[in-house]
Amino acid sequence: MHLKHLRGSIWFLLPLLIFACKKESEVGIKDLAANEDVANFMENYKGRGVLTDSLATPTAPEDVLKDFTIPEDLSLELVLSEPEIVQPIQVSFDHKGRMWVVQYQQYPYPKGLKITAIDNHTRVKFDKKLDPPPAGAKGADRITFFEDTDGDGKYDKSTDAISGLNITTGVALGRKKIWVLSPPFLLAYADENEDGLPEGDPEVHLEGFGLEDTHAVANSLRWGPDGWLYGAQGSTTTANINSKVSKNVAFLGQAIWRYHPETYVFELFSEGGGNNAFNVEFDRKGRIFSGTNGYDRGPYYKQGAYYIKSWGKHGPLTNPYAFGYLPNMPLEGEKKRFTHSLIKYEGAALPAHYNDLMFAINPLHNFIQLTAFTEKGSSFGNVDKEIVLSTRDKWFRPVDIKLGPDGGIYIADWYDSRLSHVDPRDTWHKTSGRIYRLGPKTGDKPIQSFDISSYSNEELVQLLSHENKWFRQEALRQFGDRKDPSSLPLLINLLETGNEQEALEALWAINLTAGMSDEIGKMGLNHQDPFVRMWTVRLLGDKQTVSPAMFQELQKLAAKETHPEVRSQLMASAKRLPSSQTFSLIENLLNNHEDSEDPDIPLLTWWALEEKATSDREGVLAMMADDKIWQHPIMEKVLLGRLMQRYIMEGGEENFAMATQLLEEAPSPKHVKILIEGLQEGLLGREMVTLPDNLLKILEKNNKELGDSPLTLALRRREEKALAEALKIINDPNAEIGLRLSYIQVLGEINQDEVVPDLLNLVKNGQSSPVIKQTALHALQSYNQKEIGEQLSKAYPGFRDNVYVREAAISLFASRKEWAMDFFNEIELPKTISPDDVEYHLARRFRLLQDEEINTRADRIWPSSKLLTSEEKTQRINAYGKLIGKGKQNIKKGRTLFLSNCGSCHQLNGEGGVSGPELTGYDRSNPDYLLLHIVDPNADIREGYEVQRIVTTDGRILEGRLKSQSGGTITIEPPLGGKSTVLSQERIAAMEVQQTTYMPERILEPLSDEEVSDLFAYLMQVK
Known part of the structure; x- marks a missing residue:
């Protein structure tokens, strides 16, 4: 009351x-x-x-x-x-x-x-x-x-x-x-x-x-x-x-x-x-x-x-x-x-x-x-x-x-x-x-009291034409409660004679009244309204099996349907049906080449095919026996490579046999190439893979179409001849750059100690391009050898001039304690390396080693990277808070300060970077909220920006944002962008989300009081 x-x-x-x-x-x-x-x-x-x-x-x-x-x-x-x-x-x-x-x-x-x-x-x-x-x-x-x-x-x-x-x-x-x-x-x-x-x-x-x-x-x-x-x-x-x-x-x-x-x-x-x-x-x-x-x-x-x-x-x-x-x-x-x-x-x-x-x-x-x-x-x-x-x-x-x-x-x-x-x-x-x-605004009068549960079937059918969706939805609920077959003639009549919305409501009510027969199904699939057709498909698919007569109607619809939402539902329902029906529907639906540009249908098609990929391998091969199906845009752009990747990632005799047969059935070099790209995706991050001989033979047979793939596969199998050939190519400055990079990357995944001297020489060689050095540094991280840290820390001044090479080298030093100590020694003893070379987001990486000695030295070398205490944060928040809104604020200068101090990571009003959360949508009118998250950026790390600390089985400490996780591998990307790394789950000893972010806590310290006031004036303005 x-x-x-x-x-x-x-x-x-x-x-x-x-x-x-x-x-x-x-x-x-x-x-x-x-x-x-x-x-x-x-x-x-x-x-x-x-x-x-x-x-x-x-x-x-x-x-x-x-x-x-x-x-x-x-x-x-x-x-x-x-x-x-x-x-x-x-x-x-x-x-x-x-x-x-x-x-x-x-x-x-x-x-x-x-x-x-x-x-x-x-x-x-x-x-x-x-x-x-x-x-x-x-x-x-x-x-x-x-x-x-x-x-x-x-x-x-x-x-x-x-x-x-x-x-x-x-x-x-x-x-x-x-x-x-x-x-x-x-x-x-x-x-x-x-x-x-x-x-x-x-x-x-x-x-x-x-x-x-x-x-x-x-x-x-x-x-x-x-x-x-x-x-x-x-x-x-x-x-x-x-x-x-x-x-x-x-x-x-x-x-x-x-x-x-x-x-x-x-x-x-x-x-x-x-x-x-x-x-x-x-x-x-x-x-x-x-x-x-x-x-x-x-x-x-x-x-x-x-x-x-x-x-x-x-x-x-x-x-x-x-x-x-x-x-x-x-x-x-x-x-x-x-x-x-x-x-x-x-x-x-x-x-x-x-x-x-x-x-x-x-x-x-x-x-x-x-x-x-x-x-x-x-x-x-x-x-x-x-x-x-x-x-x-x-x-x-x-x-x-x-x-x-x-x-x-x-x-x-x-x-x-x-x-x-x-x-x-x-x-x-x-x-x-x-x-x-x-x-x-008209001040409509209160509606009269009602009790829909007391309505007759005729009155409920009338409600299906109500202009307010709420009444139509409540009427449907009543039909589901009653399941009264005597209402079906009225509902079927509305399905046949009503307008588009009435027909759809009638279809729903018929289904709720347990009246979804083949006759109704045929009527719905051939209805003039696309949403009646769409929902008939869905209701039939929900049963997970349909009669032969109904399936024929579904096939006809799949072959002729042009409405994208109906076709989308056909793919979604195909996933639920028996595999023979799934493949037939996919074949019919692929004939509409416009679907390849649809935002949803290509992946819905893949998920329907993937559902049956291992439960009915024979059905997959039967569908692929028709050369025409290989030519469809969705097959070439979405399905084919993923299908090969699916079989390779799960592995096993039957799946490798499927991979082999798909390569044998491929109607053209173009399709072989697509399959091989899928195969390579399936092997990413894996230290070694044992492919069956018959699959290897067909790979060799298609050597021309594969480009570097045969040698790459041989490297993964640790064949001595392949290793010698790969080392020859990566050391040849005249070799094709793509091949060199590809082989260097694989050498970083296969754990062959004898390649370390060659990789070190690539980094130290002044004639190597920056991208070769950077890739070699990434590859060297996989090898737990003391000389890597010793040699690279001494050679560092010779290759530090390129920012990307420099960051790759510092990331390498930060991945193992021994290498970090070598790097610190060059900074502190002969002082051949300047602490200023190491930006905040790189300095914090050394703390991921979680070693007391490392932390002590990092605090000494980069005092600004040391995390503030709660008391220090509170003091700074209070001090900066007194500056906000004081004096004559210059929003134009504030914008410049934002772009130079924050804009490399954050975007505001369409300006800035994308490696951090976009700030436009936040509540920026609250200075306390802004201060907390600027002075203490670790207080609230947005979803999608968490950084993972990863310990590998070979002893490395890595960090990155989790980009994807599927099929036994994870893909991580550097927090501030860059080349992604694919790791097999088998190579991960531990993975945990970090409670700290890569945004520095002391970002306001270099600014004057006036600049702090200007920056906040810009941040807090609402356009």
Whole structure:
């Protein structure tokens, strides 16, 4: 019920409440920590990102609307606020129009568990597993529904449907149940009378969602138009899901997943994408979109596809042979991070120019972005239009956005000065939360009360034509609940005679009513609307087997279909079908040469083929028996090389036999070359490989087409003649430069000690080109020989003039302790090397050796590379803070200072480098935020910019950003760019993410007070 009369009277208590919460938090750490190490970490950890701001004060609910700015043709209403709701994480509506709110009050830690380990990203491990309700500890989470009992458009009654929950992020009603997403579980509470109140204890349908990071747990539970329950999972949790029939479905990080409540099947729908996925949006065509905590608007998720991830932090894809991924939708606009949740507006209540536009919430910058979709083949791009809602209130933290039955847009506001999860202390403002309604300016009247569950089948069919998508989606849910065959004639008639959208809604409803027969399938595949065809393909593919008659129809469609989204779904569904049908569909679909330029279809085709590559090798060969299929652009550009790489990387007799036969079947030298390039990709990073004789014979037979490949393969097999020939070529200054570089690189991978003198001579030889020296230095890192450090440190002055050679040499010295000591000796004793040769990002590499003697000498040689203490950082932050905004600031000079001091790595307003995070999208209006991350750049290392410390089995210490991880190898690239290194997993003894970045902490120290003021004036200006 409303408690409006209390709102004005409790605000004077706010300082006391905050103080009380702080005291409770301090006690809570002792209760949460299972050991002293965890307790010390939690108490002393400084936190990262947008933390609790004790100076920022909240605005009372009755005054909050004054701070908002919206277009003249829209209105904003505060629908609910504290104390009626606190910490809302999800909002949705049921068949009666009641608003359901999940209140995430137990966040951030589950009740009843203790933390046994915690990392720098505050990912935790607990002492035991949670028990499902009613067992186990009672948490503070609750699910509440709100009603308008008198029809005035105000929610005047509230009911706690379920309380005592423990980390709960989602709720959905359907199938006479209340479905609750409460990681690690998906629970179902019986609700036969559909009054919204459980009728007993829940049944566990899914178990295994991870709890390592409670701002990235499974979330966004909702029904899809196909009758599956869909959800997302964020980036820094794990999952190993079990249901009654699906067992041990394991994945890492962000994904869209789904569960069928009648067949009990759990699936990964799409993997990766969106960084910390915390949103699932279905548009009127059934497409799935989600937001991102990056700079764009997120992905358009395709079935069975793989999307970009931050590999170092979020882990690899489940398929080591994906060999690629799809990007998020490209964005034209100001890339201000982040918009993690969105809707595509299809509610028919707002002015028409808002139709089909994305409303994306940005909790970091306290606004809602309006963004358009632009067609790009089978996918979309995004173009920002305007900020449709903004506020001066920094406590506005929108976390969920939904379309309501009245056509309004409902926004769940976490309402807190703190936004960052990366602080182990529970300093969240536990007593606030708000929900707003964004609607038309016209002041539309409240809709009359309704109960869709009481509608007749005829009335439900009529709802499928409703102009508001919400009613159509709710009608579909009712068809799925009822499964009443008597509704099928009405639905089939609508499929045949309705407009395009009505026909699609009818198809969904027929499927939900268990009426998806071959007759309906044929009707759908031949329908005039491409999205009816697309969804018929998907629904048939979901069965994972189709009748011969239906498959003939699919073949016909694949041969003639021109719509890119239909063709995209055909490839996605082909992956799910029996292999003979998969190959036939691929053959038909490859005939459309335009698909080779599509942003998604080429990789979707590869993933369909890869799914069958080893389970039906004979089928692959049968498909490749037709010379014509080799000529298709997607085959040449995408499939052929990856197929060879796939077989070589997995290895084994059968896979090598496939590689051999593909080479024998290749219809032209061009195709042989493509296959060999794939073979070489498959061998990258491997110290030695034993290829069968028949494969080697055919490689020799195709020597002309292979270029340097036969000798390269012989080198990997450590053949003496090949080694002698390779050494002759690399030492010949007149030999082709590409061959020399290729052989030097291989010599660095095969661990043949006798090549070291030749490689050293290449570096020391004044006649060698810089690129030869650089490549030889990289190769020498693999050899643990004392003379390498001794000779190169003395020879260093002779080749230091080239910056790339110099950096390669310093990287070599920093990879082993003995070599580092040799280098230090030349700096400190005869002083033949200047300390100034070594820039900060190179000096810090020596610390990766984690050796006390090395660190002591590095501190002495490069005192500015020594990390600041917490006290020193605090002193500098306070001192620099006094300079910001003082005096007459010169933004033009600030820009010059930015480009010279920061611009080599960071980009701002379209200027600068790309090796560090792009700064335009950050909240630069907050000087405290800027100071923290400039003085202490290690406080918050963005996803994708983490640096891995790698210890190899031969004793090297390497560093780099993890570029990819697949098929038993990893690819790392230098933090500031440069040549990538491929390593076999077999050669890695240990790999860990570093807690320090390559940005210097003392970057402001060379600047005068005036320059610091100018730099911050430029950084903080908002265009």
